[in-house]
Amino acid sequence: MTQILIQGLLLSGLYALIAMGFTLIFSIGRILNLAYGAYLLIGGYTYFYVAQTLGMPKIAGVLLAAILGCVMGLLKYRLLVKPLKGDHVAVEISSLILAVVLQAGVVLLFGDSSKILLPIIPGVERIGGAAIPYSNLFAAVASWVILISLYLFVRKTHTGRAMQAVSMDPKGAAISGIDADRINMITWGISGTLGAVAGVFFASYTQLYPGMWVAPLIIAVAVVIVGGIGSIIGTLIVAHIIGFMEVMTSAFIAPELRGVMTMVLIIAVLILRPKGLFGREEL
């Protein structure tokens, strides 16, 4: 029981981090960034290259991954989203193409085989019969720190409030003198950073391989659909629902079915409550 509780909490923290970057973009531009999974891929591989191939300090790996993710987010907004001017279908399709291109780029550079990331912090802690790797604990704690600072940023700072304003009503925000383009840039940058950092943790949780981006993308999508878009708190709650559901499914039913339950949840919620469990709140 303790094991399920702890594993559930750890996994949920990670899922919340994964979903957050995706939610931010969705709430601000109603854009489904299907290339979001690719940020995780790039983050994971950057960390792998810097920290394990080059042997530089691990913190440098995480930082570089974050920077690269931020740049990717900004580039994507500049080169793809902005030229397509809010044509959602076109943005989604070109995002999907971009994700496949990035995946192939990773294959080109690192090869097709999966890599195992060394734990960020080695060692295992035993709590009530449950083996908790320090890495996972660190990932969960770091996720929470990032999420809380993001929440404070959005609620308390001027830029954060401008983001909220744009997500609620772009026209109203423009009238109040908010430069929506700048806010969009910032949001895409943050989203890319979050994605890349989440990628480092996610890759150390599972493993690093070129197709790893689909699963976290589905999780992010699930959180957005089930939770209703935008709200940070809603994202947290749903990330915990999904995280615990997966842990419990693999503990009580069958480990192979853990992904199935997530899909069933998405489909059920979309059909029964298309507006999500918590309605469609803004940021």
Place this chain on the structure above:
Amino acid sequence: MGLRWYHFAAWAAFVGFMFLLPEMVSKGTLRIIIFANFLAVFAISWDVLSGRTGYVSFGHPFLIGIGAYTTAILTKRFDVPVEISIPIAVFVTMIGGLIVVLPALRIKGSYFALITLAYMELIYQLVQVVRPDLTGGTRGMSGLPTLTRGAVNGYYMSLTLMVIVAFGVWLVMRTRIGTALSAIGMNEEAVKGSGLSVTRLKLFAFLLSAMIAGLGGAFYVHYLGSIAPRALFDINFVFTIIVAALIGGASTTIGPIIGAFFLTFLLEYLRPYLPGAERYFIYGGVALLLYMYQPKGIYEIIQQGWARVRART
């Protein structure tokens, strides 16, 4: 329907040329064209639903997979002859697709795309764990009965399928239903306002799309003689189908065919330089640039070029 003699002349010329092709090209090229033909069928199927009505499906392999698995299981596990199993597979695809996608039809825009993606992932995971004795689990099935032997016969089979599907869709899309479907893609509210049942139209588009997908999937399985979940429910496969339809020209019949041939040959010509999955890097890059340059596809580029040539003379 506004059919003219030159429409049939163009179709006859196209079909005649394609049927003479085995005399002109090597067996290796022929095998590539077979894949292009199947991809064209899948792309047309995607286009009927998504290209025309604007309801983007990211999970089309879901439908193709139902058709492919139904006929594979029937022939392999229950020794049903292929002639019976393929119609059953098409029927099952339509029914199965209907049951799961019917509720999804009231979901709009991006959510529709997501739910189809979720369905694809769902069936991918289910196929591997539920009744592996039937589905072959993770490894899939091999040694299924094949319909044809040799490249030339396979070519004729795939070509016939592709031409029948393309011609059928072309005819349907020239009727008022086809016009209404394209109108949904442009402005759904306006179609509703004109007193047409949008739900019924979308249902029709979906059933037609599922029928073609089931047909294509079933024939594809009996061409390959094997089936594997990883190759079928793959995001790269979705990507290839969607890009074929879009690059060629969505909402046209000839467009997906052009796109399928363009992409298949691009992929094959890259093979000597980049053998593995890296090919998708250049392939996807080309697709992305083309799509950003002209979202309406190659067909539109050709038409514009043709208009320019005509304007000059």
